Amino acid sequence: MNTLLSMTISASVLIAAIIVIRSLFIHRLPKRLFVLLWAAAALRMLIPFSFSFDIPRKSTRPANAVIVDVARDETQHSPAETNGGADRELIFELIWAGGVVISAGIFAALHLRSRKELSTALPLDNAAVNSRISEEKLRRKITVKVSDRVTSPLTYGIINPVIILPKNPPADSEEMRFALAHELVHIRRFDVLLKIMLTAAACVHWFNPLAWAMLSLANRDIELSCDEAVLKQLGCRREDYAMALIRFEEKRSVPTEAAFGRNAVRERIEAIMKFRKTTLAGIIVSACLIAGTTTAFAAVSSDKPEPSAADEYVTETNETTAETTETAPEADVTTITEFNTDTEMKWWTYDEYSEWLEQEKQYIANLVESGAEGWSQEDADETIALFEQQLEDIKDGVPVAQFINADDVILLSPSDTKYTITDETDGTEYTIIDNTQPGTFEINDEEFYTSYEEYNMTYEDGKLYYNGEPVKFFDDTAEIQDGAGVKTDFYRCYLDPEGKVVVTAVRENADENSIGDLTGLKVLTEEELEQKKAELGL
Amino acid sequence: MEIKLFDSELKVMDILWKEGDTSAKDIADKLSKQVGWSKTTTYTVIKKCIDKGAAERSEPGFICRAAISRKEVQEAETNELIDKMYDGSSDKLIAALLGSKRLTAEEIQSLKKLVEDLK
Numbered sequence: 001m002n003t004l005l006s007m008t009i010s011a012s013v014l015i016a017a018i019i020v021i022r023s024l025f026i027h028r029l030p031k032r033l034f035v036l037l038w039a040a041a042a043l044r045m046l047i048p049f050s051f052s053f054d055i056p057r058k059s060t061r062p063a064n065a066v067i068v069d070v071a072r073d074e075t076q077h078s079p080a081e082t083n084g085g086a087d088r089e090l091i092f093e094l095i096w097a098g099g100v101v102i103s104a105g106i107f108a109a110l111h112l113r114s115r116k117e118l119s120t121a122l123p124l125d126n127a128a129v130n131s132r133i134s135e136e137k138l139r140r141k142i143t144v145k146v147s148d149r150v151t152s153p154l155t156y157g158i159i160n161p162v163i164i165l166p167k168n169p170p171a172d173s174e175e176m177r178f179a180l181a182h183e184l185v186h187i188r189r190f191d192v193l194l195k196i197m198l199t200a201a202a203c204v205h206w207f208n209p210l211a212w213a214m215l216s217l218a219n220r221d222i223e224l225s226c227d228e229a230v231l232k233q234l235g236c237r238r239e240d241y242a243m244a245l246i247r248f249e250e251k252r253s254v255p256t257e258a259a260f261g262r263n264a265v266r267e268r269i270e271a272i273m274k275f276r277k278t279t280l281a282g283i284i285v286s287a288c289l290i291a292g293t294t295t296a297f298a299a300v301s302s303d304k305p306e307p308s309a310a311d312e313y314v315t316e317t318n319e320t321t322a323e324t325t326e327t328a329p330e331a332d333v334t335t336i337t338e339f340n341t342d343t344e345m346k347w348w349t350y351d352e353y354s355e356w357l358e359q360e361k362q363y364i365a366n367l368v369e370s371g372a373e374g375w376s377q378e379d380a381d382e383t384i385a386l387f388e389q390q391l392e393d394i395k396d397g398v399p400v401a402q403f404i405n406a407d408d409v410i411l412l413s414p415s416d417t418k419y420t421i422t423d424e425t426d427g428t429e430y431t432i433i434d435n436t437q438p439g440t441f442e443i444n445d446e447e448f449y450t451s452y453e454e455y456n457m458t459y460e461d462g463k464l465y466y467n468g469e470p471v472k473f474f475d476d477t478a479e480i481q482d483g484a485g486v487k488t489d490f491y492r493c494y495l496d497p498e499g500k501v502v503v504t505a506v507r508e509n510a511d512e513n514s515i516g517d518l519t520g521l522k523v524l525t526e527e528e529l530e531q532k533k534a535e536l537g538l
Numbered sequence: 539m540e541i542k543l544f545d546s547e548l549k550v551m552d553i554l555w556k557e558g559d560t561s562a563k564d565i566a567d568k569l570s571k572q573v574g575w576s577k578t579t580t581y582t583v584i585k586k587c588i589d590k591g592a593a594e595r596s597e598p599g600f601i602c603r604a605a606i607s608r609k610e611v612q613e614a615e616t617n618e619l620i621d622k623m624y625d626g627s628s629d630k631l632i633a634a635l636l637g638s639k640r641l642t643a644e645e646i647q648s649l650k651k652l653v654e655d656l657k
Binding site: 116 | 544545549573575576579582
């Protein structure tokens, strides 16, 4: 009994903390974080820890003391009265046990009923679905079936997962592709098992309303983090995924869970539309929150901490933190470059992004007007400010991806594509604009390269062409002579390993203050190229 | 009689229409091979069919027979389709079928012949 109470109280503190954090940060942090926190809370509710917790003790001691006194004074009292305290506790325990049985029973009954419905599902043999399933390469065998009794896809089973798809939309439509991806993420993450654990925790703590709050919110967060994973994995447009979700909900003729369900769906759609790359800042904040929340509550809940239990618990969560931070790459430009050659990135151009931003502003205005959850005018302004900042970044030449197509959700925008080198001899600094990625966006590119057009060099779709041939390497540098020696001011370089022609700009009238006037373009031989590269330090 | 049969029930009816009277046990065996249903599942579906009046049960041996013909179900479903999706006009359905090129040349021929015969 005591352990139960202590578990419930400490779990309640944790749950309350999570709820507060969630309401503040739900759309700004990776949803997986919340799933981990909920799992921690559920574990706390299921696994008793043996640390001392004073409150229950205090309540039982006085009761015993009273009974002892009574027994001493009135020895004629029947043994039943002297055991009054113990009886009371027994009654509570029985009530508790009854509650657990009833709640567990209700869940079990509901589960069995839906299993019965689903048992009549028919096997599905669809090429697209089959190939997608075989792509998964899981140890467990996944079965896909179709049923005319469900309106949206679902999964059950832990060891032999089964996905049930509705008859509409057809199995090879785009919406089904999303749905299938969504279910497969659930399977891979053993979400069914996690949900069982959460439900068990709520049943054991049925008398604690926070336990049910946890169950409800945790289920929502599991869905949200699943959506997140799908968006990351498929690299589709958020709107398409959100629309597919809405369509599945529309087909639901009988509103299940009434208001409960509607809020959850709305939350999902907003989360999807607000989805953006997780930043390193987000990971750090997440890590701090996990560590902070669990250590803070561990300190609160144990007066005489048993080092092993409390520390073990904190280390456990630190390991989970480590898991999430593992995926953050080094924050330097070279990594991003390597990254880019592997994945097919499509970068935003300034114009495309402004256009998109205009539409997005409209959409957000609608959300605020319709009173959508989590979209106050403040939220809207903040979000728009973020987007405008990104527009500015794009203007400054920072590559920003259009689709979320990388294996790693964490893409760091390099802070600058400019860097400085210092001349050792006299400490002068030179600023270099690194333009070595083909098609790197810089708003001034097109404008800049027009100056070479009269010499037959054109810039199209992010690539340079000389006399119609793709350029492999181009540079426009000037050697500015200064009394003390030759210094080079890098003006512009371009490199495309797949190009053919090597061109350099020829200028005249260079002096201290200017790089001179453009007088022509020259094609370089291999030798000259090597020499030039050495000069430029490439 | 408004009969709305689910896919699962149609599967059972299929067997009855194709093979005539069959024992529930045999139906369960066949379906277990065809679609992987457990015995309990099949028996539940059979019971549903009986409750809906689509099938009948006779003893001894729990023999099932179809109480409604495939044609009747087809008609009912088609009428529902026409009412729901084609404003109750079968012309529109025919036009849609012809227009969507779902009919082979032979099918069109036989349709034409049918029209001729009906005249």
